[in-house]
Structures are given as C-alpha cells and as structure tokens.
Amino acid sequence: MSTVEQRKVVDSRGSFCPGPITDLFKAYRSAQLGDVIELLATDPAAKADVTAWAQKSGNELLDIVDEQGYLRIIVKVTKKRG
C-alpha cells in the first residue's frame, strides 16, 4: 500500500505578523498527518512564532533555512485532531 505525502508551499513573503503564522494555520487546517508545509516568510518574527507553535502543539519543525532575503520554515504535521 502506498502512502501519499503532500508538500505544500505557503508563500507569506511581504506579509507581517500575524500574516505568516496565519497562513501556516490555514495550510495546517487542510493538511493530513505526515504532510509537510514549507512556509516562506520575510518577517523575522515568523521564526520564533512557528518554533513556539510546533513546540506547544507537538508538530515537528524539520528545518529553518535562511534563504536570500527570506526564511524557509519547514514543518511536518505530526499532530492534529481528527
């Protein structure tokens, strides 16, 4: 039986708090367990916000990459009600 992993890119570049975290939640709402969400953000506050959310909610923060002029924050959905 094959598994299907969805990878979603959420582009919040140019948006300030709470834009990036709100965009992440929107993707999280429609995600399934195992899905990976990549959040692109220019707002530096996104780093701390997503880290805190992952820590509190039990979702997995895979990586935070400093790209040129923006952050690529990669989260794996490992906890979600339903």
Place this chain on the structure above:
Amino acid sequence: MQRVVVVGSGDGGTFTANLLASELRDEIRGGLASVQLIGEHLKHPFQPGNLDIAFKGADPKNYVKDETDLLRKGVDFIQDPAVKIDCAARAVTTKSGRILGYEFLVIATGAVADPSRVPGLAEGSMNFHTGEKDSRKIWEAIQSFGGGTVVVAIAGTPHKCPPSPNEAAFMLDEFFRKRGVRENVTIRFLTPYPRPYPAEKISKVVEPMFHEKGIEVSTFFNVDAVDPVAKKIYSLEGDTFDYDLLIAVPPHHGADVVVNSGIGDEDGYVPTDRGTMKVAGQEGVYCIGDATNIPVSKSGVVAHLQSVVVAHNIVCEIEKSHDLLEYNGRINCPMEVGHHRAIFVSATYSSPPTDQSPSLVKYYMKRSFAMIYWRALNGSLERMFDVFFGQTRFPIRDGPEREKQVIPVNAQVRGEKKSA
C-alpha cells in the same frame, strides 16, 4: 457617459459613492457621469456598536440609520443586491435581474461572518459579528449568568475588527465585576495567535492587563469543533476546554456575489493591489475594505481610508490625469480595555504598532467615533481625519515594486504530490 457602479452599501461603499458624487457633481448634473450604489439593506448599522449592545446593553436603535439619509445628492441608491459581477462584459446583475453596465466598478461587498464553517459553532456559541440581534442575545445571556466559565474564542482568521475579541474579554470582566459576581466567573480567552494580541507591542500592553484581571489565556488554539451538548471546544492542536457560555468570533469569508462571480480567492476575497486598490488583471475595477485579500485589518477605518484613494483615482482616470494615489496601509483600531480606558492599534504597511498606555482620552475618542460616524460617511470630516490619521496615502510609484503588491488568486498555498 462615465458610469460608476459601487457594489455594497456598508461603510466603504457608502463613503466612496458620496465622495464620487461630490467630486463628479458637475458631470452628474450635466448627464456626463453617474454614481450608482447597489446594496441589500435600507438600514445601515454602525457595526462597532455591536460590542456595546452585547456587553453594555446599549439600544440597537442608537446604531442604525436609513441608508438614503446618508447619501449625497447625485448617488442613485439601488436596493437590490448584486448577484453577479461580469468584469469581461463590464456589467453587474442584481437579484431582480437588472443589469447595470459600468465604466468603473468599486467592489465593497465586505466579509461575511459564518459560524456554520466550524462544526457545532452555530449551535454552541454566541457572537457579536453577525448583527445586532445576535449581539443582544449575549447581553441577555450574561445578565442571568450566575457563575461558571465564559470562553471567548477566535474561531477563524482573518476577521472583522481585530481588537474586538480582546475587547469582549475586557468588557465581560468589567460587566461581571459591576454585577458583583466576578469571583464566580472564569473568563478564558482562546486565540490561534502566539500571544493575546497578534501584534507583539500591543500584546505587551494587553497581556499584563489580562493577568491583572484574571483573564486566562490559551494561545495557539485553532478552533476545530464545538460540542454544544457536552459544552466543549476543541482545537486542531488537540486541546479541549469546557465552557458554560461560549462567545466566539466566527470564521469569515468573502461575499457570495464575489464567490459566484469567480473573482475571489479560495476564501472569497478579491485579489487587490494594496496601494492603488485596483483589482488584479482588471481595468477600471477597484476593491476596498473587508472584501479585499490584502493582509491588513478588516475595519471601517481601513475601508474609509481606502475609499479616499479609490474615489480620487477614479476621478483621475475619468479626467485622464496621472496624479494617482496609493494607500499606505494605515490602520487605526481602537481597543476598549474596560473601566473607561482604551488604546489605539495604529500602523502602516511599513511601520508596525508601537508601545502605548491605555488612557481615558483614548476611551472618549473611541466613544466619539460612534457619534461622528454618520457625518464621516458624507465626507464632511475629511480635513479633521487628515490631521488625526496623518499620512494615509501618497503619490503613486511606478516601476518593478508595483509588481509585488498584488497577491494573485490561489498563489499563497500551492500543493504538490511529493511521492506516492
């Protein structure tokens, strides 16, 4: 003939129509231009009044006027809601089947608060975002509330009036203290954001006040469902809280006419240039206020300030002038924090909210908005607002920066299969 059609008769639509009627009065008199305002309701509410109705028992009659009493001469008000916008044919169809052609269109259709989008929310909660009748139900409920847990929750973002959930918690605290039953009531505030208010500087004002007043906060709570029988509220993250009374800000989406016309994003908001307020990919079509997809507060002040830009730019287009303006993202959201104190959440696209202290002066300034709102709609207070708000618009910029300002439909979330 230059025909301007404004769809939606809320704050932004009414004000834009009045500004255009004023600016184009000679052309309208001469039969060279027209301003048609399409709306569903004859009654025009002052929506922030819902907080006073819900938590102070204010009379809803004090917050409503007839739309026709708010319009300048020259505005043709059509009480017949729009059901279809056809940008290719440059026409709007109304519910009765009337078809209105336009040279310029302003979409001011607002946002819809919709409790049905969360399972159990409509049955299990009350709210002050769906009108004065529902707001009145809160007032009736809290008067007879003897004790237990009142949960104030944000059940979807973005929503109208960002400070309003915080205000609800503060006003509940004040109400129960005045009733002398505060020690019997737990007030719990559930927010999807990392802190009690999304903007950090404002949260630094709100958080200690919540603590001082005993308002309990749970962050990162994205509402998933409500069980109205067991009286429980669940988050996507797996948290659960019991409640005796649930007051929740419902999820919002764009207007049906936008969705049905295929001009919105996946949430029904119109992709709009955050400066000029032009609708992406359309000539002569503008959008303002809650109807846009711009990540800025959904509030009356924002709609008002954007209206000034849109009316100006339409007149410029008609007159073949190049002196166009851009909105700079100015917001100004008052937040009542109880006991006759308030703060203002003020920012622009390039400057986030700053530190401030709650004050009596700001409280009375907030209260005064309810009184001056009606006059503000006809444009007679613009000089005062220009002084109060400072710079809210600037001459248009050209060049590559403009390309970055529109968030295209469905561009924010893209999905792809990685493996199978």
